Amino acid sequence: MAELDAELVPLANGVRVVLDPMPGLATAAVGVWVRVGARFERAAENGIAHLFEHMAFKGAAGRSAKEFAEAVETIGASLNAATGYERTSYYGRCLAEYAPRTLDLVADIVLDPHWAPEDLELEKDVVAQERSEAFDQADDRVFDAHQSLVFRDQAMGRPILGEAETVGAVTVDDLRAFRAAHVTGARVVIAAAGAFDRAAILETAQRRFGGLAPGAGPAPEAARPGGGAVVEARRNEQANVVLSWDAPPAAHPDAFPARVLAEILGGGMSSRLFQEVREARGLVYAIDAWLDGYEDVGRLGVFAGCAAGNAATVAALVGDALESLARTGPGAAELARAKATLAANLLMGAEAPLARAEARTAQLFLRGNVLTFTSLRDRIFAVTADEVQAVAARAAASAGAAAVIGPKSGHGAAAAFAARFAG
Numbered sequence: 001m002a003e004l005d006a007e008l009v010p011l012a013n014g015v016r017v018v019l020d021p022m023p024g025l026a027t028a029a030v031g032v033w034v035r036v037g038a039r040f041e042r043a044a045e046n047g048i049a050h051l052f053e054h055m056a057f058k059g060a061a062g063r064s065a066k067e068f069a070e071a072v073e074t075i076g077a078s079l080n081a082a083t084g085y086e087r088t089s090y091y092g093r094c095l096a097e098y099a100p101r102t103l104d105l106v107a108d109i110v111l112d113p114h115w116a117p118e119d120l121e122l123e124k125d126v127v128a129q130e131r132s133e134a135f136d137q138a139d140d141r142v143f144d145a146h147q148s149l150v151f152r153d154q155a156m157g158r159p160i161l162g163e164a165e166t167v168g169a170v171t172v173d174d175l176r177a178f179r180a181a182h183v184t185g186a187r188v189v190i191a192a193a194g195a196f197d198r199a200a201i202l203e204t205a206q207r208r209f210g211g212l213a214p215g216a217g218p219a220p221e222a223a224r225p226g227g228g229a230v231v232e233a234r235r236n237e238q239a240n241v242v243l244s245w246d247a248p249p250a251a252h253p254d255a256f257p258a259r260v261l262a263e264i265l266g267g268g269m270s271s272r273l274f275q276e277v278r279e280a281r282g283l284v285y286a287i288d289a290w291l292d293g294y295e296d297v298g299r300l301g302v303f304a305g306c307a308a309g310n311a312a313t314v315a316a317l318v319g320d321a322l323e324s325l326a327r328t329g330p331g332a333a334e335l336a337r338a339k340a341t342l343a344a345n346l347l348m349g350a351e352a353p354l355a356r357a358e359a360r361t362a363q364l365f366l367r368g369n370v371l372t373f374t375s376l377r378d379r380i381f382a383v384t385a386d387e388v389q390a391v392a393a394r395a396a397a398s399a400g401a402a403a404v405i406g407p408k409s410g411h412g413a414a415a416a417f418a419a420r421f422a423g
Contacts (some may be wrong), residue, residue: 005372008369015188017189018361019201021193027095027096027353028099028193028353029092029093029194029357030192030201030357031089031091031103032091032103032107034110034183035189037049038159038160046155046166047162048166048178049160051120051123052179053081053088053090055115061108062112063114064114068105075098075101077093078092079109080092084160087362099200115172115176117171120171124170128167131164139303142303145405146401149228150299151223180213184215187216188209188212189360189361190209191360193353193356225299225401227398227421227422233411238285239305239311240406241403241404244400245421246298246395247299247395248298251367260335261291261330261388263341265322266288270337274287274288276321283310287303290303295366300395304318309409310410311406315413315414315417325388326392328389329386332385339381343381346377400418
């Protein structure tokens with residue numbers, strides 16, 4: 001079946017509505033995405049974006065939290081939300097006929113939440129428990145430590161969940177001021193994907209969001225990634241290791257070969273790292289490569305979980321694998337496999353309404369327009385070995401960052417990696 005083009009409808013105040021019908025479906029995903037997250041926070045308000053998202057579910061539009069949950073479930077819908085460094089999302093899944101009503105409910109929690117001081121204090125306790133849980137999980141904590149290392153003394157390096165002191169100081173007035181500053185027309189994208197009534201979605205979008213103040217709000221500071229090493233001692237058997245290098249920003253043309261590079265390096269069971277480090281040597285129980293793309297920077301990274309005594313060897317082999325790709329590029333067969341895997345993942349994701357809506361909003365925030373999934377697939381298949389090699393070479397020449405959490409016997413891996421990739 002031929003792919004239908006998504007429709008972009010701008011409102012007068014800068015809010016953008018993207019409509020992505022999917023024939024044959026009986027359900028929809030609808031939501032509101034806002035260009036705001038942890039990197040937009042001042043140091044003294046670290047964690048407010050995430051707390052703002054949590055407070056959205058404490059009741060809205062004159063309903064208590066229980067009454068609001070009942071309103072959602074009466075129509076068989078489900079709502080959720082998430083906060084990142086650059087975007088916060090509020091979204092729902094529902095039957096096609098309830099898509100406009102679901103968007104109305106999402107609008108309630110964004111625009112008319114119940115912000116009672118006593119509820120705010122309770123939710124701070126919930127966030128504190130979430131923060132403690134993340135700290136206790138070494139395989140989560142290592143990513144936070146790595147992020148703080150790469151973006152030291154920057155908003156991008158502060159935890160999305162915030163710190164106890166900054167979150168504890170947030171007041172209801174702070175939440176109101178944060179919304180006024182950041183939830184503006186140019187920062188809001190409304191998306192609907194699946195089966196829905198186009199006219200009803202547009203009417204709801206205009207009625208609920210047409211009154212937002214226009215403008216882009218305050219811009220975040222430019223990211224300044226760096227390298228180095230950070231370690232944290234834990235009394236467990238395993239070392240959790242994160243290693244990374246510079247990569248292209250999310251919307252840069254080189255992001256396509258960078259994704260292919262990550263797939264070849266450690267994206268699946270046929271990847272170089274899985275085959276060499278896990279299968280041939282048995283040094284890890286888990287290893288994979290990933291690519292983080294932000295508005296102005298990117299990061300190519302590898303996560304490994306291994307016995308502490310193996311950490312130094314694992315880090316060395318990861319460095320060897322990247323440098324090999326930088327010297328000679330990928331082979332024809334592994335290049336073809338990586339591109340096929342990425343294209344399949346792209347198109348399989350495009351068959352799910354929520355993933356499709358999220359993809360459309362990311363395209364708008366990062367590129368300013370919506371692209372067909374066919375064009376994205378074609379760009380993946382157009383990636384050449386030379387492009388992959390060039391991205392690998394630039395990564396290998398950048399300052400590497402290493403985080404290790406676990407027994408002290410594994411800590412030397414971080415310093416050795418950082419010294420090897422000093423930039």
